Amino acid sequence: MDQHSPARMEDVAQVAGVSAITVSRVIHHPDKVADATRERVLKAIETTGYVPNRVAGSLASNQTRIIGALVPTVTNSIFADTIDGLTDELGAQGYQLLLGATGYSLAEETRLINAILAQRPAGIVVTGLQHEPAAESLLRAAGIPVVETWNVDGQPIDMTVGFSNFNACHAMVERLVARGARCIGYVGAPTLANDRAAQRVAGYRAAVAKLGLEASDSLVFEGKFSFAAGAGRLRDLLATRPDVDAVFFGNDILALGALFECQRQGIRVPADLAIAGFDDVELAASVAPALTTVRIHRYEIGRQAARMILERLRGDTTTPDLTDLGFEIIERETTPAGRAD
């Protein structure tokens, strides 16, 4: 029976001896139906194996229970945590996640926003504050809650949740200097189409300049998100600037790759070279020596983004446009200990 064409509300209604609208009521407002009727309908749903057709329901009610989300990539715990935060919060509220991966391409992001919007989601979550103008117009015109994530330094289209990449990097550089660093290199993710990465280097540069240290392009490198790149860029940096006494990496994966490279080369960390990362992935605390890094709240970003959308949908007008989840400097063993501050 269900093989060819799945049961419709009408089929359930016939089995239960009621009208389709009563079946709809049992599903959405069970208390508005007489007990006996409800029981009969529920039984009919069971026997027919009825699974409500939400695409019809969505068209009729003009609302879906779908939330769209766009991340650069899923591979790397970084955004994976945010996605888990989203699915956990959304799932509990009966919403579902329509996910897209942009591959760090703004053009692809625009394309995906269009595709997602075609599904008429109740809300949408994107990564970063940087988008193509076309994407921004689409988002504004959609008339749904929009949450940008992972960045609070800028003007959100609607709402944003994250932290200041600039301030976080600035703070880490200050800490490194307080611990004795005098020549700090920086290796970060490519800044093209990535405002978070751009603001991280900017934070580094600003802090270095402010503290009167050398701020030279020869101290700054870009590397893709991989352990191998961390090792490679460390070699490059050491080759050009053997005088660095600390290297700050824009993410933990790069930092850890560099740390392993030091172990291979016999470079003592932090005695010969201090290393700091960014993200505080689980590995950072587990490796020996444990990595000094910046802790940010990846899972919470996802959860909060979901909450902000859901609140809006409930008509809550008190939801703030900007939620700064902050960051923490976590000093572990790859940077020198000692009284600073």
Next chain:
Amino acid sequence: MDQHSPARMEDVAQVAGVSAITVSRVIHHPDKVADATRERVLKAIETTGYVPNRVAGSLASNQTRIIGALVPTVTNSIFADTIDGLTDELGAQGYQLLLGATGYSLAEETRLINAILAQRPAGIVVTGLQHEPAAESLLRAAGIPVVETWNVDGQPIDMTVGFSNFNACHAMVERLVARGARCIGYVGAPTLANDRAAQRVAGYRAAVAKLGLEASDSLVFEGKFSFAAGAGRLRDLLATRPDVDAVFFGNDILALGALFECQRQGIRVPADLAIAGFDDVELAASVAPALTTVRIHRYEIGRQAARMILERLRGDTTTPDLTDLGFEIIERETTPAGRAD
């Protein structure tokens, strides 16, 4: 204009001076429309900011471009790679991913299958071959392509893509023995509601028994997916069975956590203790000493799953029900080298 109610096909039609059906044609069969007309419609789409309403389109055509997917969790590169494989392949074909995370709960999986099916996806991907009976009936009754993943040891509902967890673990144990191991411990993920984990221990047990080594429960531990658990269970194992000369971990995260613990405790790897993992995450090759492990094709599982569904949807009847992507034993530095085989 778009703020309150977004443009409809009818609005575009009016602006272009044609009927709605012509707008639909321009979108779906552009070659069946006169050049001049097409240009006018395209311009009208642009000026109205029209984004097609696929929920209406799906209801009318009785087909969506949505593929559902269920994974245990996204946090851990393990399933993240599979998700990237899915979004990459799906995105290129104009399909979108509706994602759910079960948290390793079969009951939650059933609930999510129901919710996803309500969106009338064109196909669905689930993890593993183990499901609640209710989930299986739902999946069978849906009348859409279903791909189970990460396991080929069993009877798929429809199609499956992955590898033999049993054989892979069996093979690794054989290799460890060939390298001189005589007392092998095993630490794997909890086997409850996880057929892959269950078949991994089973593979270990079968190999150990077949090779005439000790197969004792005192050699087998379970640990959650974390570096900390790997370290903890290694300590437990060493406390009960200080005579083990090798430990095989059911995933790389556990293995790596144990490796770091060895480094902290001054246990030499592989001289004092050999360590092997499972998954071949990027870190396995990057860490020092590099981890011996089983390479499996996580990204390909996602890509193939998407392809199998898409082929079916295209009416291809030659698509195999079972795709075994295999595995490879990758020997690196945490197990003794030497001529074996």
Next chain:
DNA sequence: CTGAAAGCGCTTACAG
């Protein structure tokens, strides 16, 4: 507490 009617925004044959 329950039902008949209209309509959501598209697509699918079918005409012409």
Next chain:
DNA sequence: CTGAAAGCGCTTACAG
């Protein structure tokens, strides 16, 4: 090459 009609499976007021 283009359009009028019907219908997809629901929900939303509105009656009673």
